[in-house]
Amino acid sequence: MSDESPTLSLDEFQAALQDLGRSVVTASQVARVLECSQAEASERLRALAEAGSIGSADVSGDPVVWYPIDLxxxxxxxxxxxxxxxxxxxxxxxxxxxxxxxxxxxxxxxSSGDAYIYRIREEDVWQAPYDHLEDLLRTIHDVLPERSPHLDEWIERQWSRAHKFTLATHEDGYTVLRAASDDLMGNVALQKLDQGEHVRAPITDSEVWVVAERVGEIKRILYDAGYPVQDDRELESGEPLDIDVTLDLREYQQSWVDRFETANSGVFVGPPGSGKTVAAMGAMAAVGGETLILVPSRDLAGQWHDELLMNTNLTPEQVGEYHGGEKNIRPVTVATYQTAGMDRHRSLFDDREWGLIVYDEVHHVPSNVFRRSADLQAKHRLGLSATPIREDDREADIFTLIGPPIGTDWAALFDAGFVAEPEVEIRYVPWADDYARNEYVSSHGHERRQAAAQNPAKVAAVRTLLEEHAGAKVLVFADYLDQGEALSAALDVPFVSGEMRHSRRQVLFDEFRNDRRDVLIISRVGDEGIDLPNAEVAIVASGLGGSRRQGAQRAGRTMRPVGSALMYVLATRGTSEEDFARQQLRHLAGKGIRVTERDAPQVEPVVEEPNEDGGAAEDGDDASDEADGESANDSGVDGDTDESVSDATDRDD
Structure with a gap:
């Protein structure tokens, strides 16, 4: 080979095979990919073959074909x-x-086996976290194997559709809807919106004065018509409040805050452990107004209260909680969705001049009882969620009612070491015995799913995993009260559920945080927001069918900046749980996290007597006070949709 001829690496050869979609190629085919002559391609292929990296064979029709030695x-x-x-x-x-x-x-x-299938939908382009079309196309061209003018044109059309309608504030203070053309206003907006209910009066052929109190409905109607609305209104800042964050924001957190300041609304979407709460405090400081923070539970309200006092200059007199346990309205108020949406409390929130509404675990907003809180459209709105997905396909409501996604690149945070990328494994558990299998076969519907979820062999599978990770901080999740109590009795570990008194739950959580307890069995009360920063391993003994959000939330309990992050999902072999487990982990797989599968070893289950912490002695004693809703569903949950999750777990008053 001449000194002037460039060499061909094995990686370049394999890339050429991928471009050609072949495992055996000719020199002329490689020449087309490399954009060189056939003679030069032949020379480079021979050199690679002489190095022992590829093989060749003479065939009729072409002198030589080339192929990778290690197929x-x-x-x-x-x-x-x-x-x-x-x-x-x-x-x-x-x-x-x-x-x-x-x-x-x-x-x-x-995501079946080693093959992943992705589809680009209209809403994926509308909600893509980019400020400019060129940035979106650059990412698409980097990752797709070939350019497609047809696809590029379609993406450009969808991007354009997402910028046809804009809400703005008129110089006289009222709200205006603007269309990119007279035709769009007349043939789309005015055909879909009601005169009087949504539209007050025309201004020009492409502008109308709209009812400010109906902005949320206007956005949703036009979104359903295929036209997302850009919200460029001058939002209220509320009563001034000087907030300083005493922590230094990481570079990506500051970029989230900067983008939020530009848009005045949005949803921080990052993996658990990425510091969305801290970034939200940065957004509070940027707005500089009184703030209402909405959360799904009392536990999370208490955590917010403590974090605000610890990480900002706010004083105890400036931070209040409003829920079933206490009711204090302060310049910064942390309230539960349920309480804030109730008619008898709602005027207290509506009457105050909030500058910012923070929706923690924002995926709750579309459920009927919570979306009432999204009516406060005139305020700065910030959502927080690692998993803005819903099994009822209403996640579009999140971005319509709250704002666009901000900060969705999990891989960058994994690579930078800000968050531990979890190792996720599905373990398939055999039936404990013929009796358990027959009970499954003879049942139907929810009873059949429950029989698979509560397979007694899972007790032995959990024990095996605890032995494999002896000394690690482990959370075992069980959605059924009976199963949680059985695991508690067999393993001599407390079972924390919604039926346990709030005070007792806090004691157990504190013991886990302070390394006085290594293992807890926990129901859905541990899915959202509970800060257990030293958890290293999550074991899911049962879950809500194929809820992707729940799968990501439970993996998130172990995802922190340091240490390992392990998650095991137990599924009974040969049942619908296999599909549920794969479905539940689909959101994580879509974020770039690899999910592996293996069989659990056959182990004889061991039945032991109940222990003091694990039985039902404390279950239900505080149901009316705490009212997390676990008692209503832990022992008989269907859990196929997010609505059932929200309705079951979010009652608070």
Whole structure:
């Protein structure tokens, strides 16, 4: 080979195979990919073969074909195939970076084995976390295996549709809806919106004066018509409040705050442990007005109260809580969604001049009882969630009512070491015995799902995992009271559920945080917001069907800046739990986290007597006071939709 001819690396050869979609190629085919002559391609291929990296064979029709020697290694490489007409991308053996990049603009449809199927939907383009179309297209071109003018044109059209309508504040203070053209105003907006209820009067052919109190409905109506609305109104700042954050925000947290300041609304979307609460405090300081923080539970309200006093200059007299336990309205008030939405309390919140509304665990907003709190459209609005997804397909409400997603690139935070990327494994558990299997076979519907979830063999599977991780800080999740109590009795570990007194729960949580207790069994009360920063391992003995949000939340209990993050999901072999487990982890897979599968060893279950902490002695004693709703559903949960989760777990007053 001449000194002037460039060499060909094995990686470049394998990339050419991927571009050509072949495992055996000719020199002329490689020449087209490398954009060189056939003679030069042949020379470079021979040099690679002489180095022992690839093989060759003479065949009729072409002098030589070339192929990778290690076909197994080639088969396990990442392969990306684009179907532009269907707007689908199939990725075999995807790298974490590829999955994370696809999550910026595509929806994970299926992840069976080593193949991941992504689809690019209209709403994926509308909600893509980019300020400019060029930035979105750059990411798409980086990750897709080939350019598609057809796909690029479709994406440009969708981006344009998302910028056709804008809400603005008129110089006289009222709210105006502007369309990009007279036709859009006349043939879309005025056809969909009601005169009087939504529209007060026309201003020009492309501008109308709209009812400010109906802005949320206007956004939703136009979104359903295929036109997301850009909200550029001058929002109220409320009564001034000087807030300083005593922590230094990380670079990405500051960028979230900067983007929020520009948009005046949005949803911080980051992995658990990424510091969304701290970033929210930065947003509070940027707005500089009195703030209402809405949370799904009393536990989370207490945590916010403590974090605000610890990490800002706010005094105890400036921070209040409003829920079933106490009712204090202060310049910064932390309230539960349920209480704030009740008619007898609501005027207290509506009458105050809030500058900012923070919606923690914002995926609750679309449920009927919580979306009433989203009527405060004239305020700065900030949502927080690691998992802005819903099984009832109403996540669009989140971004319509609150604002656009901000900060969705999990991979960058994993790579930078800000958050530990979890290792996730599905363990398939055999039936404990023929009696348990027969009970499953003879039942139907929810009873069948419950029989699989409460397979007695899971007790032994949990014990095995605890032995594998002896000394680690472990949370075991069980959605059924009977199962939680059985695990508690067998393992001599307390079971924390909604039926346990709030004070007792706090004692157990504090013992876990302060390293006086290594293992807790916990029901859905541990899914959201509970800060247990030293948890290292999560074991899911049972869950709410295929709820993707719950799967990510439970993995999130172990995701912190330091240490390992492990999650095991137990599923009874040969039952619907197999599909539920894969579905539940789909959100994590879509964020670039690899999920593995293996069989649990066959172990004979051991039945032991109940212990003092694990039985039902304290369950239900505080149900009316705490009212997290666990008692209503832990022992008989269906859990196929997020609505059932919200309605069951979010009662607070």
């Amino acid at each position: 197994d290694a080639f088969a396990s490489r990442e392969h990306r195939i684009l179907f532009p007409e269907r707007r689908e991308v199939v990725v075999e053996h995807p790298r974490q970076f590829t999955r994370a990049q696809l999550a910026q603009f595509a929806h994970l449809v299926d």
